[in-house]
Amino acid sequence: MAEIVVLDSRAEAGELAADVILELVARRRDAVLGLATGSTPLPIYQALASRRADLAAVRGFALDEYVGLPASHPESYRSVITREVVEPLGLAPELVRVPGDRGPIETAGADYERAIVDAGGVDLQILGIGTDGHIGFNEPGSSFESLTRVKTLTQQTREDNARFFDSIDDVPVNCITQGLGTIRRARHLVLLAFGEAKAAAIAAAVEGPVTASAPGSAIQLHPHVTVLVDGSAASRLANLEYYRYAWANKPAWESI
Numbered sequence: 001m002a003e004i005v006v007l008d009s010r011a012e013a014g015e016l017a018a019d020v021i022l023e024l025v026a027r028r029r030d031a032v033l034g035l036a037t038g039s040t041p042l043p044i045y046q047a048l049a050s051r052r053a054d055l056a057a058v059r060g061f062a063l064d065e066y067v068g069l070p071a072s073h074p075e076s077y078r079s080v081i082t083r084e085v086v087e088p089l090g091l092a093p094e095l096v097r098v099p100g101d102r103g104p105i106e107t108a109g110a111d112y113e114r115a116i117v118d119a120g121g122v123d124l125q126i127l128g129i130g131t132d133g134h135i136g137f138n139e140p141g142s143s144f145e146s147l148t149r150v151k152t153l154t155q156q157t158r159e160d161n162a163r164f165f166d167s168i169d170d171v172p173v174n175c176i177t178q179g180l181g182t183i184r185r186a187r188h189l190v191l192l193a194f195g196e197a198k199a200a201a202i203a204a205a206v207e208g209p210v211t212a213s214a215p216g217s218a219i220q221l222h223p224h225v226t227v228l229v230d231g232s233a234a235s236r237l238a239n240l241e242y243y244r245y246a247w248a249n250k251p252a253w254e255s256i
């Protein structure tokens with residue numbers, strides 16, 4: 001099962017995730033990271049930037065991108081990844097891909113999958129979760145076997161993301177996202193969630209039935225998952241006390 005770690009703050013979660021990433025990069029300078037956007041992963045990127053580690057050889061694959069926004073738009077995930085990840089962490093821009101960044105959109109999904117395979121696969125995938133349970137932009141109903149492809153955002157996701165745009169009408173309707181199958185191939189999943197608004201999605205992902213109706217529940221099929229949550233996001237977990245107890249009693253030799 002996933003390892004659930006309940007932390008006192010977002011910053012603490014960011015520091016812990018940064019520790020795990022830097023341990024990985026110490027083993028392999030050119031580790032492959034799966035990069036998430038949104039508010040949730042920011043504490044990780046802030047923690048990594050403050051450590052001033054040499055990440056110039058790290059390769060990155062973003063989870064998803066809007067379709068219909070030019071890459072130069074400040075809210076395109078290419079722009080967000082450049083601003084929030086590549087520049088502050090000192091990654092090499094040419095080593096960081098975003099879905100749909102090359103060639104026609106019709107073949108972009110297959111091209112992205114090939115690039116991930118050619119890179120040797122994703123070592124560590126950072127994930128957030130939507131209030132509707134999506135991971136990446138895999139909305140409820142997405143196949144657990146799905147690969148990178150163009151999808152349609154739910155109205156809920158468009159409303160959640162409207163805060164980054166002048167109005168909801170400016171939020172694209174379509175996106176291109178790694179599939180749940182793509183995400184499941186990554187060797188280690190690190191899922192973060194903070195705040196009460198994510199509590200139901202986290203409970204469904206961690207403890208609910210494995211169902212395409214709750215895309216986050218795909219993590220239950222993965223052998224190596226770490227879930228970093230604050231008390232609010234953890235508040236609907238039935239086995240919360242056990243997760244706290246297991247973390248407090250984690251053998252010292254066992255890594256995350």
Ligand code: PGA
Nearest residue numbers: 038039040041128129130
């Ligand atoms: P958020 O989005 O981090 O901005 O809450 C998470 C997601 O939609 O996956």
